[in-house]
Amino acid sequence: MERRLFVLQRLSAMLLALLVFIHLGLILFAVRDGLSAAEILGRTQGNILWATFYGLFVLLVAIHAPIGVRKVLQEWTGLPASTINSVCWGFALLLLVLGFRAVAAVV
Amino acid sequence: MNSKQLSVRIWRGKDNGGLETYQVPARENQTVLDVITEVQRLHAPDLAYRFACRVGVCGSCAMTVNGKPRWTCRTHVKKVADEGVLTVEPLRNLPRIKDLVCDLAPFIDTWQKAGAPFSGNQTRQQPPATVDPNSKARLTADAALQCINCAVCYSGCDVVNWNRDYLGPAALNRAWTLVNDERHGQRQQTFDQAFADGGCGNCHSHGNCTRLCPIELSPSQSIAGLKRLALTGLDKRY
Ligand code: SF4
Ligand code: SF4
Ligand code: FES
Numbered sequence A: 001m002e003r004r005l006f007v008l009q010r011l012s013a014m015l016l017a018l019l020v021f022i023h024l025g026l027i028l029f030a031v032r033d034g035l036s037a038a039e040i041l042g043r044t045q046g047n048i049l050w051a052t053f054y055g056l057f058v059l060l061v062a063i064h065a066p067i068g069v070r071k072v073l074q075e076w077t078g079l080p081a082s083t084i085n086s087v088c089w090g091f092a093l094l095l096l097v098l099g100f101r102a103v104a105a106v107v
Numbered sequence B: 001m002n003s004k005q006l007s008v009r010i011w012r013g014k015d016n017g018g019l020e021t022y023q024v025p026a027r028e029n030q031t032v033l034d035v036i037t038e039v040q041r042l043h044a045p046d047l048a049y050r051f052a053c054r055v056g057v058c059g060s061c062a063m064t065v066n067g068k069p070r071w072t073c074r075t076h077v078k079k080v081a082d083e084g085v086l087t088v089e090p091l092r093n094l095p096r097i098k099d100l101v102c103d104l105a106p107f108i109d110t111w112q113k114a115g116a117p118f119s120g121n122q123t124r125q126q127p128p129a130t131v132d133p134n135s136k137a138r139l140t141a142d143a144a145l146q147c148i149n150c151a152v153c154y155s156g157c158d159v160v161n162w163n164r165d166y167l168g169p170a171a172l173n174r175a176w177t178l179v180n181d182e183r184h185g186q187r188q189q190t191f192d193q194a195f196a197d198g199g200c201g202n203c204h205s206h207g208n209c210t211r212l213c214p215i216e217l218s219p220s221q222s223i224a225g226l227k228r229l230a231l232t233g234l235d236k237r238y
Helices: A002-030 A037-044 A049-075 A081-106 B032-042 B104-113 B138-144 B151-155 B157-164 B168-179 B185-196 B208-212 B219-232
Strands: B007-011 B018-025 B062-065 B068-071 B085-089 B094-098
Touching: A002 A037, A002 A049, A002 B219, A037 A049, A037 A081, A049 A081, A049 B151, B007 B208, B018 B032, B032 B062, B032 B085, B062 B151, B068 B151, B104 B168, B138 B168, B151 B157, B151 B168, B151 B208, B168 B185, B168 B219, B185 B219, B208 B219
Parallel strands: B007 B085
Antiparallel strands: B007 B018, B062 B068, B062 B085
16 A cells, blocks of 8 residues: 555656646746737647646645645644545645546546 | 772662662763663662573663663673763663563564564465575565564653554564565465554654664664555565
8 A cells, every 4th residue: 555655656756847847948938929818718728738737746646745734634633534535635636636626627 | 899889770669659869980981781780780689670681682781871772782881981970770661670671572563563473475385585695685684684673662652651552663663574585475464464553654754763773774764665665566476
C-alpha cells in the first residue's frame, strides 16, 4: 500500500512536470496579443485535444496532492490513520470535481 | 600536575534527573569515554554508562556529547569541548534507564521489523555461493555493510524523534544490504518490510544520519536506493 502510493506520487509528479511546462508555454503563447475570454474559449471549445490535456492534468493533480497531504497529516497531526485516509479521499474527490467542472466549462 | 581542568556535566538519573558537574584534569590526549571513566573512578562510582571495546568496533558507547550523538570512545575531547566544558547525556530517541544508559530494545526491534535477519537460500549440502566481488550489487551492499549498531544515526534522526514507528536509518540501511545480497533468500520480503508502514517512505532525506555516522556510512543513500527500487522493481536476475 505505502509503496503503491509512493510510486503513484512519483510517477504523477514526473508527468505533471511535463504538463506544467506545456501549460506555461501555452500561457506565454496565449497572451502574446492580449488576453480575452473569447480568445480562450475559441481555442478550447470543442477541442478534444485540450480537453484531454487538462482532463489528464486534473486527474494527476487529484492523485498527486492528496498523497502528499496524507503524509503531512500523518506527521503533523496525531489523527488516526482511518480519519486521515478519509480526509484525503475527500480532498481527492474535491480536486476531481472542481477540476473537471473547470475543464467542462471551457470545452 | 597540570592545573588545567575540564568541566564535565553529566546527566544523572532517569527522565527527571539533571546535569551534575565534575572536574577532571584536562589532558593532551583524552577521549570522551576516558573522561567519563575518570569521573566514575574518582568521583561517582555509581555512574552508569556503557562501553566494551574502546576502539570503535562494538558500538556500545554512544552518547549525546555537547548536543550531538557520538561514539565516545573515539571522540577526542579537544575536538568537541566547548571552552573547557563537556556536556554528556544519554542518546536521544531511546528510553532512558539510568544516567548515560539507554534501553536499546526499540532500536533492535526496528531491525527485525525492517526484515534484517539474513536467510540463506541454499542448504548446507550445496557448495557456497560464488559471489562476484565486483558485481554492482555486491559493491552496493559492501558500501553499506560496516554498521556497528551504535544507534548514533537513530538518535540523530528527526523523523524518528517525531514518529517512533519509523524504522530509522540503521535498520533500513541493513535492509538495503540484504536486498542487494544475492545469497539472501528473502529479498522480496525484506524489501516489502522496508517499504511498509513506518518504512523508507517516511525518510525526509535530510541526511543527518549520514553526517553523524561514525563509520561514514550513508544510510540516507541506502534509503534513496530502496525508494528508487520502488520505481524499478527488484532485479530478478539473481
Ligand atoms: S535522511 Fe532519513 S533516515 Fe537519515 S536522518 Fe534524515 S530522515 Fe532520518
Ligand atoms: S549506520 Fe552508522 S550511525 Fe547508524 S548504527 Fe550503523 S554505524 Fe551507527
Ligand atoms: S566502546 Fe566499542 S565502539 Fe566505543
